[in-house]
Amino acid sequence: MKQKHIQHLYWRASFGIDVKQIVSLKSASKSKVVSKLFFDSKEFKVLELDLSEFDEIKYKTNKELSEKFSEEELQKLKNRRNKKVRDLNYAWIDKLGESKALLREKMTLFWANVFVCRDNDIFFIQNYNNTLRKNALGDFRVFVKEVAKQPSMLKYLNNKQNKKKKPNENFARELMELFTLGVGNYTEQDIQESARAFTGWSYKNNGDFYLQKSQHDFDEKTFFGKTGNFDGDDIIDIILEQKQCARFICDKVYRYFINPKVDEKRLEEITNIFYKDYNISTLMEHIFTSKWFYDDENIGVKIKSPIELLVGIQKVVPVTFDKKQQLNYLQKMMGQTLLYPDNVAGWKGGKSWIDSNTLMFRMKLPSLLLNNAVINLEEKGEFEDSFEQYYKVQKQRNKYLKITKNWESFDDKHQDLTAEELKDFLILSKLDKDTATFLENLEIKSNRNFCVQLMSIPEYQLC
Amino acid sequence: MERRDFLKQSTLASSLFFVPNFIKAFENVSKSTFKHKKLVIIQLSGGNDGLNTIIPYTNDIYFRNRPKLSIPKNNVIKATDELGFHKSLAPLKKLYDQGYVSIINNVGYPNPNRSHFRSTDIWQTASNADEYLSSGWVGRFIDKYGKNPYTAIELDDSLSLIMKGKNMNGIATKNPNILFANTNTAYFKKVLEQQTDAHLSEHNLGYLYKTMIEAKSSAKYIYETSKTYKSSLEYPNNPFGNQLKTTAEFINSDLDSKVYYVSMGGFDTHANQANKQSKLLKTYSESVEVFVNDLKKNDTFKDTLILTFSEFGRRVQQNAAGGTDHGAANNVFLIGENLKIKGFYNDAPNLVNIDTNGDLIHTVDFRSVYATILDKWLQVDDASILNKSFSKLNFI
Numbered sequence: 003m004k005q006k007h008i009q010h011l012y013w014r015a016s017f018g019i020d021v022k023q024i025v026s027l028k029s030a031s032k033s034k035v036v037s038k039l040f041f042d043s044k045e046f047k048v049l050e051l052d053l054s055e056f057d058e059i060k061y062k063t064n065k066e067l068s069e070k071f072s073e074e075e076l077q078k079l080k081n082r083r084n085k086k087v088r089d090l091n092y093a094w095i096d097k098l099g100e101s102k103a104l105l106r107e108k109m110t111l112f113w114a115n116v117f118v119c120r121d122n123d124i125f126f127i128q129n130y131n132n133t134l135r136k137n138a139l140g141d142f143r144v145f146v147k148e149v150a151k152q153p154s155m156l157k158y159l160n161n162k163q164n165k166k167k168k169p170n171e172n173f174a175r176e177l178m179e180l181f182t183l184g185v186g187n188y189t190e191q192d193i194q195e196s197a198r199a200f201t202g203w204s205y206k207n208n209g210d211f212y213l214q215k216s217q218h219d220f221d222e223k224t225f226f227g228k229t230g231n232f233d234g235d236d237i238i239d240i241i242l243e244q245k246q247c248a249r250f251i252c253d254k255v256y257r258y259f260i261n262p263k264v265d266e267k268r269l270e271e272i273t274n275i276f277y278k279d280y281n282i283s284t285l286m287e288h289i290f291t292s293k294w295f296y297d298d299e300n301i302g303v304k305i306k307s308p309i310e311l312l313v314g315i316q317k318v319v320p321v322t323f324d325k326k327q328q329l330n331y332l333q334k335m336m337g338q339t340l341l342y343p344d345n346v347a348g349w350k351g352g353k354s355w356i357d358s359n360t361l362m363f364r365m366k367l368p369s370l371l372l373n374n375a376v377i378n379l380e381e382k383g384e385f386e387d388s389f390e391q392y393y394k395v396q397k398q399r400n401k402y403l404k405i406t407k408n409w410e411s412f413d414d415k416h417q418d419l420t421a422e423e424l425k426d427f428l429i430l431s432k433l434d435k436d437t438a439t440f441l442e443n444l445e446i447k448s449n450r451n452f453c454v455q456l457m458s459i460p461e462y463q464l465c
Numbered sequence: 466m467e468r469r470d471f472l473k474q475s476t477l478a479s480s481l482f483f484v485p486n487f488i489k490a491f492e493n494v495s496k497s498t499f500k501h502k503k504l505v506i507i508q509l510s511g512g513n514d515g516l517n518t519i520i521p522y523t524n525d526i527y528f529r530n531r532p533k534l535s536i537p538k539n540n541v542i543k544a545t546d547e548l549g550f551h552k553s554l555a556p557l558k559k560l561y562d563q564g565y566v567s568i569i570n571n572v573g574y575p576n577p578n579r580s581h582f583r584s585t586d587i588w589q590t591a592s593n594a595d596e597y598l599s600s601g602w603v604g605r606f607i608d609k610y611g612k613n614p615y616t617a618i619e620l621d622d623s624l625s626l627i628m629k630g631k632n633m634n635g636i637a638t639k640n641p642n643i644l645f646a647n648t649n650t651a652y653f654k655k656v657l658e659q660q661t662d663a664h665l666s667e668h669n670l671g672y673l674y675k676t677m678i679e680a681k682s683s684a685k686y687i688y689e690t691s692k693t694y695k696s697s698l699e700y701p702n703n704p705f706g707n708q709l710k711t712t713a714e715f716i717n718s719d720l721d722s723k724v725y726y727v728s729m730g731g732f733d734t735h736a737n738q739a740n741k742q743s744k745l746l747k748t749y750s751e752s753v754e755v756f757v758n759d760l761k762k763n764d765t766f767k768d769t770l771i772l773t774f775s776e777f778g779r780r781v782q783q784n785a786a787g788g789t790d791h792g793a794a795n796n797v798f799l800i801g802e803n804l805k806i807k808g809f810y811n812d813a814p815n816l817v818n819i820d821t822n823g824d825l826i827h828t829v830d831f832r833s834v835y836a837t838i839l840d841k842w843l844q845v846d847d848a849s850i851l852n853k854s855f856s857k858l859n860f861i
Contacts, residue, residue, distance in 0.1 A: 073736065303669055305669050344626070353669065356672065357635075357636075359623055363623075365653060378646065382622075384730075385512075391730075392729075392730025464669060
């Protein structure tokens, strides 16, 4: 397989590739390389924090907690709990960079932006996150049904308030609008009827799903022209019968994994594949083994998400954050904080990652991480912050990122590369002519130095 | 497309390319008369308790619902028979007495969302409650009528959704020196210095280069232009005061920017609200007063309209922790010299007819406020920016 094609595949199916790995894959056929990707992602390993300190308050409702603790104690508990969601964020980012199950992790991140959810309860959100991971390459039908039963999701989209006598349509609406069909592909009546089918879908304190029978509407509903005593699972089955569902998901897959500009013919091709059995692995394997996936027009044209950028750099030069909260800072400044999506529509991605401020920050990121560059920018405060916290002057904060860099690992792999080779390894996109001239005239002091320089040109923003 | 053509198009086009002809014509008219009009938007972030800001001090229901949190009559700066200002708003009351303030009560939207994130999105994108837009209303204004990112400036280090357009975004900076220094780092500068007009502008790569060039030129423009005026007035020494001071410096330096956006945090007062809110309102009103004076001194106040909003108000009833929970409709302040309806624009909040959550029901859609500002102040086509036509109010 061609080096460029291996890199392309690994950027889309993962977060880039190790220069040494390329060598070992070059002699293999495309199908071999692709099946290795799937083989390495076969296993599902949960992402779990040590949460034993919360055993005593595990699975307690706010009401139960407030009976047990004073206002002040409760606030402290909540702060600790919310901090744990941050810890999960850090652990997830680490996993993105280190996991052997590259494709599974990349898909998990993709699904997190399809089935968008947000929750401060660490137990619930961790469960939700692992539900994405578990189903990331599996059966989409099973996946939707499991996600729909996640306590975080039921909470986030108000299904706890969805009761027989007073249906709350939020979950039903987002299920169709954002998760499966897209706006305009169902009627208001479909929403009302399906909302009835999800009435009483609730969860116990321990996070287990259960049907609150007294609140469930067992009567007949009419949905997409079918009539029956449907429950939520039936509704999901009927949604999946619509080819639009396969098309909607494939459109997202296309933009994320192939090209932000959709080729309608190719979209139709993968939609047909997916619609057959909603098997995610089959779909992805078809894409990664197609000849057209490796067409020049698909290579190096996607704007990396902030997480792709961040993890991608770390794949080249491994770094350790001595202060984990600085990871949070980086995510916020670039506009993508894992587990904290802006809203249920998720991150829009593509060009919307880029504005004057984020672009400057992104281009500075390599030298922030690797060259002790100084930060001159402060992140925004949170809604819940007091005035003082909101405007916390970061005087005390070291304006440098506290990072341990493993340049030795970089040297070990990249020391012997020529400048041209290093450039081909780091830059996938077509080079701007003037920038190419500029790079050619650049006096290259060391590969370390050149690496940071290459990562600081606009082309590095693309994969 | 060759970059040369692309650039030609984008300088010409960034403002005109996407705009239908009839609007172009309209814009040309507006230029001569409204060229200098500025809009300053202040978000009280966290959901300010409007009922304890503009106080219905003769309403028994107010006192009944807030046995501990209501502001006693004699602590209120009375404005009308029904409504008065929180005493921390004395500086705002002064502006009010001069006819510079218009207060619109009960502003909100149908099916209010009580999440900070979601409701802020709704206010910033001007969407319906069940609609997700990825561009802000100021962003869409820049798209249609701006030529540069600095058409709208956020006084912060990162850009909010309100400032993001589809094809062009605003720019964020708290400090033009830092912004300039950041675009001027040696390497960044070198990459840019190399740029001739000759390269390709393919899709995303072209977009990156275009954004980079714009960032650099905007930073340079803001840095150089704003140097011409340094404020001599003393602003309250806090970050919000500084943000307004910088805004005044931008406006008084005659920066060709139309919209400024500042978000002031700290209003999420679930517990022990009384002192916190009092301090916040004091900070707000004192800073705004100096800001107005700064503009007046430089004869720019007449061309500036200040809009203050919060993503939602608080519940009518106080909670057990001496605070209030997330509510719905709220008051909005407009400050300027050209207000048609000075003082209170509409009726006081109705505390009898509240929704099932115990929240105020809106009578004015916030998008009517935007539509009015876009149409009558900035003199642009509001419907194409707000994606829909909203009835106009007559405060300007």
